[in-house]
Amino acid sequence: MKLKRSSRLVDMTGYLLQRPHQIISLSTFSERYGSAKSSISEDLGIIKENFESQGTGRLVTIAGASGGVKYIPYMEMSDAKELMSLLSGQLSQSDRLLPGGYLYMTDILGQPFYINAIGRMISAVYSKDAIDVVMTMETKGIPLAYAVASQFNVPVVIVRRSSKVTEGSTVSINYVSGSSKRIQTMVLPRRSLTPGSKVLIIDDFMKAGGTMKGMANLLQEFDAEVAGMAVFVETKDKAPKLIDGYLSLLKLSMTEQEQSFAIELGNVFNYYSLEEKI
Amino acid sequence: MKLKRSSRLVDMTGYLLQRPHQIISLSTFSERYGSAKSSISEDLGIIKENFESQGTGRLVTIAGASGGVKYIPYMEMSDAKELMSLLSGQLSQSDRLLPGGYLYMTDILGQPFYINAIGRMISAVYSKDAIDVVMTMETKGIPLAYAVASQFNVPVVIVRRSSKVTEGSTVSINYVSGSSKRIQTMVLPRRSLTPGSKVLIIDDFMKAGGTMKGMANLLQEFDAEVAGMAVFVETKDKAPKLIDGYLSLLKLSMTEQEQSFAIELGNVFNYYSLEEKI
Numbered sequence: 322m323k324l325k326r327s328s329r330l331v332d333m334t335g336y337l338l339q340r341p342h343q344i345i346s347l348s349t350f351s352e353r354y355g356s357a358k359s360s361i362s363e364d365l366g367i368i369k370e371n372f373e374s375q376g377t378g379r380l381v382t383i384a385g386a387s388g389g390v391k392y393i394p395y396m397e398m399s400d401a402k403e404l405m406s407l408l409s410g411q412l413s414q415s416d417r418l419l420p421g422g423y424l425y426m427t428d429i430l431g432q433p434f435y436i437n438a439i440g441r442m443i444s445a446v447y448s449k450d451a452i453d454v455v456m457t458m459e460t461k462g463i464p465l466a467y468a469v470a471s472q473f474n475v476p477v478v479i480v481r482r483s484s485k486v487t488e489g490s491t492v493s494i495n496y497v498s499g500s501s502k503r504i505q506t507m508v509l510p511r512r513s514l515t516p517g518s519k520v521l522i523i524d525d526f527m528k529a530g531g532t533m534k535g536m537a538n539l540l541q542e543f544d545a546e547v548a549g550m551a552v553f554v555e556t557k558d559k560a561p562k563l564i565d566g567y568l569s570l571l572k573l574s575m576t577e578q579e580q581s582f583a584i585e586l587g588n589v590f591n592y593y594s595l596e597e598k599i
Numbered sequence: 600m601k602l603k604r605s606s607r608l609v610d611m612t613g614y615l616l617q618r619p620h621q622i623i624s625l626s627t628f629s630e631r632y633g634s635a636k637s638s639i640s641e642d643l644g645i646i647k648e649n650f651e652s653q654g655t656g657r658l659v660t661i662a663g664a665s666g667g668v669k670y671i672p673y674m675e676m677s678d679a680k681e682l683m684s685l686l687s688g689q690l691s692q693s694d695r696l697l698p699g700g701y702l703y704m705t706d707i708l709g710q711p712f713y714i715n716a717i718g719r720m721i722s723a724v725y726s727k728d729a730i731d732v733v734m735t736m737e738t739k740g741i742p743l744a745y746a747v748a749s750q751f752n753v754p755v756v757i758v759r760r761s762s763k764v765t766e767g768s769t770v771s772i773n774y775v776s777g778s779s780k781r782i783q784t785m786v787l788p789r790r791s792l793t794p795g796s797k798v799l800i801i802d803d804f805m806k807a808g809g810t811m812k813g814m815a816n817l818l819q820e821f822d823a824e825v826a827g828m829a830v831f832v833e834t835k836d837k838a839p840k841l842i843d844g845y846l847s848l849l850k851l852s853m854t855e856q857e858q859s860f861a862i863e864l865g866n867v868f869n870y871y872s873l874e875e876k877i
Binding site for chain 1: 602604605606608609610612613616617618645646648649650652653655697698699701702703704705706709710711712714715737738739741742745746748749752753754755756757759764765766767788790791804
């Protein structure tokens with residue numbers, strides 16, 4: 322089918338946005354639209370300029386026989402700050418406080434629009450890193466893990482608390498929960514990770530960091546490595562966390578008797594500011 | 600910022616694709632680009648024509664003071680058939696057979712590209728229905744539920760097997776698992792559903808249908824109603840299912856001794872064919 326430039330631009334934009342971090346050859350587009358590669362190159366120039374000026378992401382050209390273009394999602398710092406202020410406003414509502422120093426976040430984590438935006442923001446920090454897999458622990462971290470993985474176009478592996486008949490043989494480790502001090506188990510299907518995989522660990526909430534540390538240890542059993550760790554909300558405590566080098570978007574602090582709380586920014590913008598402007 | 604038509608088309612396409620089922624006024628775009636509404640209308644005409652000819656979805660114009668345009672995602676039947684043939688090929692690999700008549704699908708359900716495509720396909724069937732919420736049971740149905748919910752721009756609620764401290768007060772019911780005949784519990788946070796909500800129930804796998812039926816019963820406790828039910832894979836059994844009126848994408852049949860299996864199409868294209876061409 323032969324398309325005009327205006328229609329090609331609409332279609333290519335959708336095509337690229339659906340295939341982040343994937344090299345797409347000029348031939349793919351020139352065959353799809355029955356257009357010369359020179360026209361396709363001009364189209365890509367227009368898209369690149371728009372994506373970069375609007376902060377949607379970068380469009381990187383890869384030279385050579387297996388070359389093409391690759392869309393790398395990004396989120397401008399100003400958009401990220403706006404998102405954080407929106408979310409911290411919502412999370413600060415007083416009826417969210419639950420016994421045990423927890424915060425009701427289920428409704429926020431249930432909104433695809435928020436989850437996808439948070440996922441794009443986390444992926445922006447790691448956008449120049451090689452990420453092969455995103456990992457999380459069931460249950461509440463799963464949506465965010467998928468949102469991040471969608472931006473990298475890589476698979477998600479879900480660590481479970483016990484092995485399931487639907488997952489075949491598994492590898493399990495014991496770990497100590499940092500906040501409850503109890504020994505717990507985490508389990509991952511044997512075929513879910515190949516050795517050498519670079520894994521980005523994602524979770525929705527972190528207290529002492531025991532679960533995060535457990536996931537990092539579990540990776541060693543698969544000869545895989547930690548490429549990054551990010552949580553949506555961490556608690557602000559006097560005691561040091563069991564891990565470091567993680568990214569947190571927001572931070573929850575609780576008064577002594579857990580009667581009131583406050584939400585502040587996590588450490589995310591320390592990492593953001595190290596990124597050069599796209 | 601004033602943008603040229605070509606750059607506006609790129610930006611509007613991304614803007615609309617990120618906001619399905621949401622009414623966007625012409626003023627939003629004309630302010631965003633510093634362009635006259637007449638130019639914006641022409642741009643939308645180009646996008647509409649491309650979306651509809653490529654099967655991306657419909658662009659519906661809503662008249663009146665609160666009017667604008669709304670993007671409704673779709674997937675052409677030919678693309679849906681191609682997706683099903685790809686997935687049934689992958690699922691037919693013999694090493695996927697697990698004890699108990701289960702199939703290893705964790706790797707497929709871990710790929711955002713597949714999950715998002717399956718989500719778009721399911722949303723295409725219900726694209727003309729009013730959907731307020733997507734519901735699923737933890738754990739493996741969660742990614743698919745989010746993929747569907749993203750297409751409708753509605754929240755997801757996750758039913759759990761036991762109540763969690765992080766979710767506040769809950770409503771729970773007992774139900775009988777259709778395949779194991781055991782009494783089980785399902786739990787949903789009290790604040791997760793408002794009365795009258797139209798709920799699309801999603802799951803990855805269905806044997807007898809006990810879980811699906813349990814979720815439908817749970818909705819009654821919230822005075823909410825079932826707007827639809829869809830599963831990725833159902834089993835093909837002699838015994839009738841505990842529910843009807845559900846959609847299945849693929850069907851798994853097992854030999855008597857569970858030594859081999861086959862994947863065939865589910866009932867999805869019966870529903871698809873009722874849809875007029877967009």
